[in-house]
Amino acid sequence: xxxxxxxxxxxxxxxxxxxxxxxxxxxxxxxxxxxxxxxxxxxxxxxxxxxxxxxxxxxxxxxxxxxxxxxxxxxxxxxxxxxxxxxxxxxxxxxxxxxxxxxxxxxxxxxxxxxxxxxxxxxxxxxxx
Amino acid sequence: xxxxxxxxxxxxxxxxxxxxxxxxxxxxxxxxxxxxxxxxxxxxxxxxxxxxxxxxxxxxxxxxxxxxxxxxxxxxxxxxxxxxxxxxxxxxxxxxxxxxxxxxxxxxxxxxxxxxxxxxxxxxxxxxxxxxxxxxxxxxxxxxxxxxxxxxxxxxxxxxxxxxxxxxxxxxxxxxxxxxxxxxxxxxxxxxxxxxxxxxxxxxxxxxxxxxxxxxxxxxxxxxxxxxxxxxxxxxxxxxxxxxxxxxxxxxxxxxxxxxxxxxxxxxxxxxxxxxxxxxxxxxxxxxxxxxxxxxxxxxxxxxxxxxxxxxxxxxxxxxxxxxxxxxxxxxxxxxxxxxxxxxxxxxxxxxxxxxxxxxxxxx
Amino acid sequence: xxxxxxxxxxxxxxxxxxxxxxxxxxxxxxxxxxxxxxxxxxxxxxxxxxxxxxxxxxxxxxxxxxxxxxxxxxxxxxxxxxxxxxxxxxxxxxxxxxxxxxxxxxxxxxxxxxxxxxxxxxxxxxxxxxxxxxxxxxxxxxxxxxxxxxxxxxxxxxxxxxxxxxxxxxxx
Amino acid sequence: xxxxxxxxxxxxxxxxxxxxxxxxxxxxxxxxxxxxxxxxxxxxxxxxxxxxxxxxxxxxxxxxxxx
Numbered sequence: 001x002x003x004x005x006x007x008x009x010x011x012x013x014x015x016x017x018x019x020x021x022x023x024x025x026x027x028x029x030x031x032x033x034x035x036x037x038x039x040x041x042x043x044x045x046x047x048x049x050x051x052x053x054x055x056x057x058x059x060x061x062x063x064x065x066x067x068x069x070x071x072x073x074x075x076x077x078x079x080x081x082x083x084x085x086x087x088x089x090x091x092x093x094x095x096x097x098x099x100x101x102x103x104x105x106x107x108x109x110x111x112x113x114x115x116x117x118x119x120x121x122x123x124x125x126x127x128x129x
Numbered sequence: 130x131x132x133x134x135x136x137x138x139x140x141x142x143x144x145x146x147x148x149x150x151x152x153x154x155x156x157x158x159x160x161x162x163x164x165x166x167x168x169x170x171x172x173x174x175x176x177x178x179x180x181x182x183x184x185x186x187x188x189x190x191x192x193x194x195x196x197x198x199x200x201x202x203x204x205x206x207x208x209x210x211x212x213x214x215x216x217x218x219x220x221x222x223x224x225x226x227x228x229x230x231x232x233x234x235x236x237x238x239x240x241x242x243x244x245x246x247x248x249x250x251x252x253x254x255x256x257x258x259x260x261x262x263x264x265x266x267x268x269x270x271x272x273x274x275x276x277x278x279x280x281x282x283x284x285x286x287x288x289x290x291x292x293x294x295x296x297x298x299x300x301x302x303x304x305x306x307x308x309x310x311x312x313x314x315x316x317x318x319x320x321x322x323x324x325x326x327x328x329x330x331x332x333x334x335x336x337x338x339x340x341x342x343x344x345x346x347x348x349x350x351x352x353x354x355x356x357x358x359x360x361x362x363x364x365x366x367x368x369x370x371x372x373x374x375x376x377x378x379x380x381x382x383x384x385x386x387x388x389x390x391x392x393x394x395x396x397x398x399x400x401x402x403x404x405x406x407x408x409x410x411x412x413x414x415x416x417x418x419x420x421x422x423x424x425x426x427x428x429x430x431x432x433x434x435x436x437x438x439x440x441x442x443x444x445x446x447x448x449x450x451x452x453x454x455x456x457x458x459x460x461x462x463x464x465x466x467x468x469x470x471x472x473x474x475x476x477x478x479x480x481x482x483x484x485x486x487x488x489x490x491x492x493x
Numbered sequence: 494x495x496x497x498x499x500x501x502x503x504x505x506x507x508x509x510x511x512x513x514x515x516x517x518x519x520x521x522x523x524x525x526x527x528x529x530x531x532x533x534x535x536x537x538x539x540x541x542x543x544x545x546x547x548x549x550x551x552x553x554x555x556x557x558x559x560x561x562x563x564x565x566x567x568x569x570x571x572x573x574x575x576x577x578x579x580x581x582x583x584x585x586x587x588x589x590x591x592x593x594x595x596x597x598x599x600x601x602x603x604x605x606x607x608x609x610x611x612x613x614x615x616x617x618x619x620x621x622x623x624x625x626x627x628x629x630x631x632x633x634x635x636x637x638x639x640x641x642x643x644x645x646x647x648x649x650x651x652x653x654x655x656x657x658x659x660x661x662x663x664x665x
Numbered sequence: 666x667x668x669x670x671x672x673x674x675x676x677x678x679x680x681x682x683x684x685x686x687x688x689x690x691x692x693x694x695x696x697x698x699x700x701x702x703x704x705x706x707x708x709x710x711x712x713x714x715x716x717x718x719x720x721x722x723x724x725x726x727x728x729x730x731x732x
Contacts (some may be wrong), residue, residue, distance in 0.1 A: 009670060009673070012673070013673060016673070016674075016677040016680075019677070019681065020677065020680040020681060020684065023684035023687070023688070024680050024683060024684045024687070024703070026703075026707055027676070027677075027679070027680030027683065027684070027706070027707070027710060028680070030676060030680075030707075030710045030711060030714050031673070031676050031677060031680065033714055033718075034672070034673065034676055034713070034714045034717060035673060037714070037717045037718055037720075037721050038669050038670075038672075038673070038717065040721055041669075041717070041720060041721050041724060044721070044724045044725065044728060047728065048724075048728050051728055051729070072728075072729045073729060075729060076725055076726075076728070076729025077729075079725065079729070080722075080725060171577070172577050173577045176577070234579070234614070235577065235579050237614070238579045238580060238613060238614060239577065239579070241613065242545040242546070242547065243545065243546040243547060243572050243579070243580045243612075243613040244539075244543075244544075244545040244546040244547075244549075244613050245613055245614055245615060245616065246539055246543070246613065246615065246616055246617040246619075246620040247539075247543040247544065247545050247617075249543075249616055249617060252616070280616045282615075282616075644693055644694065645693055647689075647693075648689055648690065648692070648693040648695075651685070651689050652686065652689060652690070655682055655685055655686045655689070656686070658678075658682050659679065659682045659683070659686070659706075662675060662678040662679050662682060663675075663679060663709060665671075665675060
């Protein structure tokens with residue numbers, strides 16, 4: 001029942017932030033960020049289990065491990081970018097949040113380049129010359 | 130507030146210590162009371178050398194003269210000498226201790242009882258009388274106001290005259306000035322140059338008259354004595370109480386001008402005898418006449434070498450001519466009160482050194 | 494449990510610090526006023542009574558043993574003891590002794606010590622001038638102290654408590 | 666999980682107390698002092714947040730990026 005815990009923390013933090021926000025917005029922001037990080041860390045433990053399972057499956061089905069690693073990296077980048085962007089957005093900096101998201105997209109694309117290249121190569125081989 | 134407030138002042142000794150370690154050793158030695166009161170008002174740097182003087186010099190000490198940046202001088206037994214920091218006495222001024230500006234400031238603070246502002250009258254007259262009856266003459270820059278002396282500043286010269294109470298001197302001359310018929314003293318003028326012991330003599334006379342004598346030779350009743358003490362020298366009052374023994378039936382007006390004081394004394398205190406120091410002004414003469422008319426006997430002193438000198442001074446001449454004084458006591462300078470006393474009658478004829486009933490009829 | 498005890502002790506210490514500061518602020522104007530009153534009394538003694546300094550100062554001795562009266566009485570007793578002590582020395586010694594027991598600050602002290610260097614060393618008018626000057630300076634400082642008290646007394650009280658709380662929270 | 670929840674309350678507590686000190690100081694006309702106090706409080710909290718953020722990134726790295 002971890003969700004109950006998380007919701008409870010969320011409620012409490014919300015109240016605390018409401019109390020602090022009008023006098024010290026700075027501290028309210030820090031509290032938000034702190035809580036966000038806390039929940040994220042909590043979730044990471046769970047995601048770790050998922051990733052382990054995925055790795056196991058990939059090994060058994062003899063998929064090229066480079067692909068899986070790249071895939072996981074992309075997921076990681078997506079998570080980090082999402083987290084960063086949301087935190088910044090909480091502080092009201094929409095513009096910065098957008099830039100972080102953009103950076104995440106581009107980096108994902110960069111990561112994906114080898115895979116795309118491999119796919120195109122395979123397609124070229126399949127097509128008659 | 131703090132609950133712990135110290136009552137003791139242990140660190141005060143540190144103030145006196147430092148570079149003048151043995152400045153106050155006389156306090157432990159148990160100095161003779163006369164000199165002790167004098168040393169009490171001297172800064173440690175000056176009291177030390179004086180206290181280290183030889184016993185003989187200390188006993189005959191007459192004056193301590195302090196001049197800023199110049200040698201410290203003492204006058205004793207009619208002689209003088211300069212005093213070094215270690216108490217060594219010499220005629221040469223070169224090895225002597227020279228009081229600093231700080232010494233002088235401290236001295237003026239001490240002799241004025243830390244209250245120079247209360248001494249304006251005394252400053253105007255040029256001297257301050259300290260506890261023990263010692264008179265400290267002061268010299269400095271005089272500040273004038275509309276032509277009269279207002280006060281003195283930049284005080285840099287002091288002359289401390291050691292007052293000594295010599296009991297019994299009066300007993301030797303009292304028979305000569307006693308009026309058997311009226312059972313009182315005659316009008317008497319004591320004449321001498323400064324420093325010969327006039328004041329000491331009249332003080333002792335006041336004491337002797339006030340006590341009277343009820344046994345032994347020359348018995349006499351105790352008289353009511355009034356001392357008019359303009360310079361606080363006769364009785365040396367400290368806070369109104371005489372520091373010398375001037376007798377049980379004696380009243381003292383302290384610090385009052387002589388003429389006014391005599392009038393006040395006549396009106397208020399009904400004395401048998403008025404004792405007054407150093408007369409010579411015209412108001413004094415008027416007051417003396419008043420006293421004589423009221424039937425009060427007067428014992429006064431005046432500056433002068435001898436009979437002729439006194440008879441030549443306008444006010445005194447007039448008083449003597451009017452027959453106000455029937456006895457003149459002349460003291461000689463060099464011998465102090467121990468000798469050199471001549472007693473004259475009102476017209477300047479010497480009496481022989483014994484009670485003289487023959488002169489009784491001349492009493493006014 | 495021990496942690497809680499420590500936290501409470503820190504809170505108490507902070508609160509005491511704050512209250513102490515507030516008390517100093519509260520007492521300073523009152524003490525300055527008393528000092529000015531003493532100087533005025535001294536002024537009267539000098540102007541009309543010509544009372545010698547040891548005696549005039551001795552009159553301030555009270556049975557309540559407040560630091561200021563004790564200070565004045567201390568000067569008087571030093572002067573009476575004799576031994577070649579000047580007013581300036583006695584003044585400084587006594588002030589050194591008792592000033593830390595009062596709530597007045599160093600500048601107030603400077604003004605007061607300055608008076609000691611001139612007291613008793615000049616004629617009456619000059620003395621009165623110095624006394625009045627010192628009294629005026631101290632009065633000025635009294636007004637200042639009252640203003641300061643109004644401004645900062647509450648602040649120190651809450652600040653002490655809050656500071657204690659802050660330390661507790663940070664270390665908890 | 667438990668320890669970190671305490672940290673949330675700690676940060677909130679610091680925030681509230683700093684806010685009060687700030688208000689008091691500001692009322693008494695000591696703005697500069699008030700700002701200093703806020704700044705110091707902020708730095709303390711920021712330090713806590715950054716340490717946690719570091720922890721987060723380390724975990725992400727170890728899970729997704731195989732480092």
